[in-house]
Amino acid sequence: MVDRELLLQTAAALRHARRILIITGAGLSADSGLPTYRGVGGLYNAKTADGLPIEMALSGPMLRRDPALCWKYIAELGRACLGAQPNAAHYAIAQLQRLKPECWVLTQNVDGYHRAAGSPPERLIEIHGQLAPLFCQSCGAVDPELSEHLQRPLPPLCKHCHGVLRPPVVLFEEMLPERALETLYEEMAKGFDAVLSIGTTASFPYIHEPVLRTRVSGGFTAEINPTPTDHSAGMDVFLGCRALEVMEELVSHI
Missing domain, CATH: 3.40.50.1220 (TPP-binding domain)
Structure with a gap:
């Protein structure tokens, strides 16, 4: 009340x-x-499905080292955000x-x-x-097709130079x-x-x-x-x- x-x-x-x-x-x-990160209904209350803390899986270093794994969790957030209003x-x-x-x-x-x-x-x-919008880490080209990329194999790649795309979001670290x-x-x-x-x-x-x-x-x-x-x-x-x-x-x- x-x-x-x-x-x-x-x-x-x-x-x-x-x-x-x-x-x-x-x-x-x-x-x-949308799920919160922690607490009731938290998206990441414990380790991820890959056995990593979310702070490691969803980090800048992981995006560079293993883009597919990092994008697995970026995609979770992306689908949640695009699926609500x-x-x-x-x-x-x-x-x-x-x-x-x-x-x-x-x-x-x-x-x-x-x-x-x-x-x-x-x-x-x-x-x-x-x-959104995504941008290429290699050539800087902007790509507005976040929802389309989430239906395709990850990580999403640049149409121009085939570099790995990323969102303008602050990842851990x-x-x-x-x-x-x-x-x-x-x-x-x-x-x-x-x-x-x-x-x-x-x-x-x-x-x-x-x-x-x-x-x-x-x-x-x-x-x-x-x-x-x-x-x-x-x-x-x-x-x-x-x-x-x-x-x-x-x-x-x-």
């Missing part, structure tokens, strides 16, 4: 805020049917961005659902990249996209009046730092998650539920 007093408190804070940051993780897209919470976030021209989204998700739901790309920071990081820190330097964290444990420093900075500067912080995380107790508001249950109503009060 959602605590309505806390929901209305969050709505009021967002209504009065000018600069807002929405942080989203796998829990947001779980309501679209944005949910009402994604659309509510996009609506909030329309209402608040200085509302940004920082997402760990690579499914592209924020874009599909209408979030403006210029205020969307996809810190872990996205699954790879660096974050430089431009996305620059944008995040540029916006953090300007400060946020409110930060709303949705469906993430915020375990990475670059995800939790905006929350800490906003809290220190006197801004409002809130979290939406079915179960508390390590950071829940420090938030101004914790809503113990799924985003799908509250986001539409939350935005309706703004």
Whole structure:
């Protein structure tokens, strides 16, 4: 049962805020049917079918050493993402961005659902990249046919030079996209009046730092998650539920 007093408190804070940051993780897209990496319904709660930790199988070094094995797990993610679509919470976030021209989204998700739901790309920071379009590691040619390649033998190869294709996603042991990081820190330097964290444990420093900075500067912080995380107790508001249950109503009060 959602605590309505806390929901209305969050709505009021967002209504009065000018600069807002929405942080989203796998829990947001779980309501679209996508599995999270870990926890309930986790895609990789233990070792993979190949007996490897997912951090090794789905890594940059593995893509170079054994492209077919790495692509086996990239393809799992790809099929899951292509087999689902944005949910009402994604659309509510996009609506909030329309209402608040200085509302940004920082997402760990690579499914592209924020874009599909209408979030403006210029205020969307996809810190872990996205699954499409593919590009060739050898010649750099772009290939938009992710879904077609998932029906063919893996790894997918470039039409021009037969090099191995890959998605512009951050695999384990790879660096974050430089431009996305620059944008995040540029916006953090300007400060946020409110930060709303949705469906993430915020375990990475670059995800939790905006929350800490906003809290220190006197801004409002809130979290939406079915179960508390390590950071829940420090938030101004914790809503113990799924985003799908509250986001539409939350935005309706703004």
